[in-house]
Amino acid sequence: xxxxxxxxAREKLVLDHFHDEVEHRWDDVLSTFPHPRYEIIPTxxxxxxxxxxxxxYHQTRVAFPDQHHEIIALRHTDDAVVVEFWLIGTHxxxxxxxxxxxxxxxxxxxAYFVFDEHETLVCERIYFDSLTLLRQLIGGLDLxxxxxxxxxxxCVRGALSMTGGKPAPxxx
Numbered sequence: 640x641x642x643x644x645x646x647x648a649r650e651k652l653v654l655d656h657f658h659d660e661v662e663h664r665w666d667d668v669l670s671t672f673p674h675p676r677y678e679i680i681p682t683x684x685x686x687x688x689x690x691x692x693x694x695x696y697h698q699t700r701v702a703f704p705d706q707h708h709e710i711i712a713l714r715h716t717d718d719a720v721v722v723e724f725w726l727i728g729t730h731x732x733x734x735x736x737x738x739x740x741x742x743x744x745x746x747x748x749x750a751y752f753v754f755d756e757h758e759t760l761v762c763e764r765i766y767f768d769s770l771t772l773l774r775q776l777i778g779g780l781d782l783x784x785x786x787x788x789x790x791x792x793x794c795v796r797g798a799l800s801m802t803g804g805k806p807a808p809x810x811x
Contacts, residue, residue, distance in 0.1 A: 645758060646715050652760060653713070653720045653752050661707045665696055676762045681769040683806030702739070703728035711747070720752040726767070730776045736797035737776070738790065744775040773798060 675692040706728035
């Protein structure tokens, strides 16, 4: 069982982490883990270590420079803080091979902030429905405009090119 003191310390760390991500204070975010690690379950990818996590931040903020969130609920378990939230942003840059559509999104997500026996944050594990995100990014294109036909084709090709990769072995 965790104590109220541990619960409060974990919650502060997680809320600071969330706040610093929105503010793009990457050094502050990374200071919340001794060894940064993100596991993105829908894509079965892992960003492990300072350089990999900074790369993840760069890629996502190029795609969604205004990315922010609204926390729905925060829960505690024996080894984690679980946060349900809305992730919100606008697709203004490439997301991997998917070209920018200029469309906004609002996707419900869950992040597990996992702690070890020493109360060290060891991982942020994120779950969301990638189809909901993709539908919002490309589903709202106005196909009455011929210019959007090529964009839609490029988006579909980009999304398909990102599938079929090998999942991170430690997520299997």
